[in-house]
Each structure stands twice: as C-alpha cells, then as structure tokens.
Amino acid sequence: MTDTAADTLQLELQRVFAHPRERVFDAWTRPEALAAWMGPTEAIRAESVCVDLREGGHYRIEFVEAGEPRKRVEGTYLTVRRPERLMFTWVWAPPFPDAGVETTVIVDFSEVPGGTRVHLRHLRFATPAVCELHLAGWNGTLDKFARRLEHGLP
Template sequence: MTTTTTELSLELTRTLPHPPERVFDAWLDPAMLARFMTPGPGMTVPEAETDPREGGRFRILMRAPEAGDLPHAGTYLTIDRPRRLVFTWESPYSVEGSTVTLDLAEVEGGTELRLTHVKFPSEESRANHEGGWSAILERLGETL
C-alpha cells in the first residue's frame, strides 16, 4: 500500500487571554506540553521531551485509553519567540513533510494563535487532526 502525500491542510485560530510570550513558551516546555497535548478524552502524556532550538527535536508520548501509546516527535524548524514556531510533525498518522506552524499575534486582551498543519494522507486524517488540534488548543487555554 502506498501513502500519497497530499497538499491537504487545516488552519485553526484561537484567542487566548494570555501574553504571546506565555503562549509561545508553553509549546517548548515539556511540563506544559504534558498538560495540554491531549487531543482526546481520557488521554494523557506520560512523557514529553524538548530540545528548544532550531534543529532540535521534541518527543511526546500520548496515551489513549483505547489505542494505547501514540508516539509523536518532530524537529523545530523555526523558533521566533514570541511570533512564530514551526516544527515537523511525525506520528503514526502523519506523512513525510507534515509540518505545523504556530503564528502568534498580540491582540487586545491576549494572543491570537493561528495553527496551520499541512500534509495529510487523506481527508479523514485531516478531519481527525482538526478535532485533535481543536481539543489541544482548548486545553492550552485552560492550562495557561
């Protein structure tokens, strides 16, 4: 079976009542990642590691009640605090070249965060990731 990399992408925008630096730093802090990188009900993150420099790697182990352990990893491509963070996205459900871009802008009352994830193997995968990222952004707001 061949997986074809597509140009499917998704974009989500949220306004969080926190300064951009605080929102940005949460994505590079393993303790914070363990608290908000839970894309589904009952999920936990028993392990999170980061090497927050361009070219550095991160690793997040998500644990799902039904599916078990779901390892995620990536490489930081751009770290422009507190405006932009770009990293590759490697998971059991991703394809080569999949990247996530976080663009942060200060707005009245906090930060507008735009998450753009590109390259999915299928429409179904994109829809699943959209649900997962939506839950993660919700948890990020609650965690901060």
C-alpha cells in the same frame, strides 16, 4: 474562537487566548506545559515529553490511553522565534494511520486586543517550496470540490 473561512483543504485554525504572548508561546515549548494540554482528556494523557528547543532540535510526545498502544508524535524544530513563531515537523510513529509521513506545523503568535492570537497551519506536504505556496494562501479555491463531494457528484 474562530476558524478561517477558507479551510476546506488547508488546515488552519485561529484563536485568541486572554493571556500575554510570552506565556502562550512558552506553553507550546515547555515540556511540563505540553504534557498538561497536549493530552486533552482524562482518558488520554500526554507524557514522556522531550523537548530540545532550538532550530534543528527534536521533540517527542507520547499519548497514553488505557487499553490502547502508546501513540507517539515527534519532529524537528525548523523555526524557534520567541514569542512570535514556532515551526516544526510533525511525524506520527506507527501504528498511527499516517505513520512516517512528515508534515509541517506553523504557529504564529500575535498580540491583539484581549490577548494573543494563535494562528496554526498544519501542512501535509512539507518541502520548503510548498510551504511558501501554502503561506501565500489557498484563497478558498477548493470550496467547489467540497460541495461536489458532498453532493456525491462523479
């Protein structure tokens, strides 16, 4: 259960799950699986999960929380390469703060001792050219900015 070290402005998470790769991949693509784990608490459930699992296909997930308006996220699958890579756009519907902004999620699944490493990157600016630059890596150059903000420097 680790996050990458250089994760100031690049949203990147990695974790090893003690399960075979196909099973982990399928948990990301089967509607009943997504409904089970995308809503992580008793209070917030994921439902109305629709998945058209092919490149160019759409998905939609709704989050239901008592007393709150439903939150919906949806997008298009850009890459579906079982069991190694899933890439899709991720767009919140209103009234979520970032509604309408298209972002891109890249999930890579690799076999490692102990199971499957899931490597997730969530990119804010989603054009293919920028994806390429992101995939080449930020290499932690923005740590200094983070420290400046922490110290309240102008």
